[in-house]
Amino acid sequence: MTDLKLNDGRNMPQLGMGTWQIPDSQVAAIVRQGLDIGFRLVDTAAIYENERGVGDGYKGESYEDGGAFLTTKLWNDRQGDAEAALDESLALLGLDAVDLYLMHWPAPAQGQYVEAWQAMVRLRDAGKTRSIGVSNFLPEHIDAIVAATGVTPAVNQIELHPNFQQREAREYHEAHGIVTQSWSPLGQGKTLLTDERIVTIADKHGRSAAQVILAWHLAHGLSVIPKASDAEHLGDNFAALDLTLDDEDLAKIDAMDDAGGRLGPEPGSM
Numbered sequence: 001m002t003d004l005k006l007n008d009g010r011n012m013p014q015l016g017m018g019t020w021q022i023p024d025s026q027v028a029a030i031v032r033q034g035l036d037i038g039f040r041l042v043d044t045a046a047i048y049e050n051e052r053g054v055g056d057g058y059k060g061e062s063y064e065d066g067g068a069f070l071t072t073k074l075w076n077d078r079q080g081d082a083e084a085a086l087d088e089s090l091a092l093l094g095l096d097a098v099d100l101y102l103m104h105w106p107a108p109a110q111g112q113y114v115e116a117w118q119a120m121v122r123l124r125d126a127g128k129t130r131s132i133g134v135s136n137f138l139p140e141h142i143d144a145i146v147a148a149t150g151v152t153p154a155v156n157q158i159e160l161h162p163n164f165q166q167r168e169a170r171e172y173h174e175a176h177g178i179v180t181q182s183w184s185p186l187g188q189g190k191t192l193l194t195d196e197r198i199v200t201i202a203d204k205h206g207r208s209a210a211q212v213i214l215a216w217h218l219a220h221g222l223s224v225i226p227k228a229s230d231a232e233h234l235g236d237n238f239a240a241l242d243l244t245l246d247d248e249d250l251a252k253i254d255a256m257d258d259a260g261g262r263l264g265p266e267p268g269s270m
Contacts (some may be wrong), residue, residue, distance in 0.1 A: 001040055001241060006154040006222055007177040008131050012100065013069055014218060015241060017193045017234065017267045018227035021078025026229070031057025033231045034259035035068055035214065037238050045073035045104055045156075046089055055093035063099050067186040071100040073135060074120070076270060079103070079112035082119035086128055101129035102157055105270040106141040117145040133157070135183075136267045139172045146176075158220065161187040162198070162213060162253050163261030170222075186213050197256060201249045207239070214240035216253045238239055 003011040017034040017044065027050045031042055033056070044054040061067035062089060073092065073258050078085035086101060101120060105218050106113045120132045133155030134142065149155045156173055160166045160182035173180045186192055193209040204255040210226070214237060228234040245253075 001038070004179050004221070005132055006179060007152055007162060008154050010131050010154070012131070012179065012190055012197070012223065013041040014223050015039070015238070016043050016069070016223070017237070018225040019044045019050055019054055020048055021229055022050060022227070022229055024050040025159070027053035028057035030229060030234070034228070034234045035061065035232070037234050039068065039234070039238060041069045041225065043071045045075070046078070046085065047073070047075045051089055051092040055128060056094065069099040070095070071102060071103040072098050075109040076105055076110065079107065079110060079116035082098045082116050083123060086108065086123055091130065093158070097127055098129050100155060101228065102133045102135045102155065103137075105136045106134070106138070106267060107270050108141065108268055113141060114145055114148045117151070118149055121149050121151050125169070131155070136270070138173055138267050139157040139169070140172070141169045141174070141267070142178070149260070152176055153178055153222070155181050157181040157225075158183050158190070159262060159264045160217070161185055161261070162192060162216065162256040163187055163258045164263070165254070165257040172209060182217050182223060184263060185217050185226050186210055187261075195256070197252055201252065204249075205243060207243055208236050210236055210241040212245070212249070213245050215243040215245050216250060219245055221252055223240040
């Protein structure tokens with residue numbers, strides 16, 4: 001599996017497994033299945049309320065020792081209390097540190113995201129998270145936290161899929177050495193998996209529509225964290241790693257971009 005180089009000198013697996021909306025009681029088995037299939041990146045968040053289960057499934061793993069990489073996130077209502085929030089997440093996960101801690105949303109109306117980033121820098125320096133980044137941040141939010149600390153996020157995890165390709169954000173990230181990580185990479189399964197353009201490419205390669213979409217993300221150097229809640233879908237997603245799309249395929253998917261394709265909240269609204 002390809003690893004991406006982070007701006008802090010560490011590496012992160014390019015393809016991972018998301019756990020949003022997977023209940024705490026079920027997620028341990030799914031995480032274990034994913035790791036057994038070969039996934040080396042697991043993404044969770046405090047607001048998912050499944051960190052205990054993720055930790056149970058992840059138990060015994062360490063990216064530093066060749067195992068899996070673990071990400072969790074700081075929720076909006078804890079931006080003024082990031083140190084305690086991460087301690088709570090670590091207790092649930094059963095870990096001394098995570099590989100990546102993300103600020104889940106800028107929540108600019110609260111006026112705390114700069115303070116929260118300063119705390120996250122301290123948490124990284126204390127060894128409780130090995131890397132730090134953000135999620136759903138616009139360039140203006142990143143500019144503000146870098147101006148206050150001199151520390152650029154390693155990752156910005158944003159909604160990104162063929163109908164919402166976030167080209168301006170990706171250009172900004174590339175210019176600042178930030179890895180773009182795609183959430184809802186399959187567009188939450190709403191129309192993309194049955195879109196004739198995707199299906200035609202899938203038929204051409206004898207692959208699934210999901211694999212085609214994930215291979216498009218990977219070909220563009222994006223990190224991608226599709227959610228799957230059973231072994232069949234986990235295996236299908238993982239198989240995207242050995243699918244190479246040609247230039248014609250990529251151009252067809254690139255042409256699907258639609259500025260009105262956002263499915264989730266606007267970053268400034270949370």
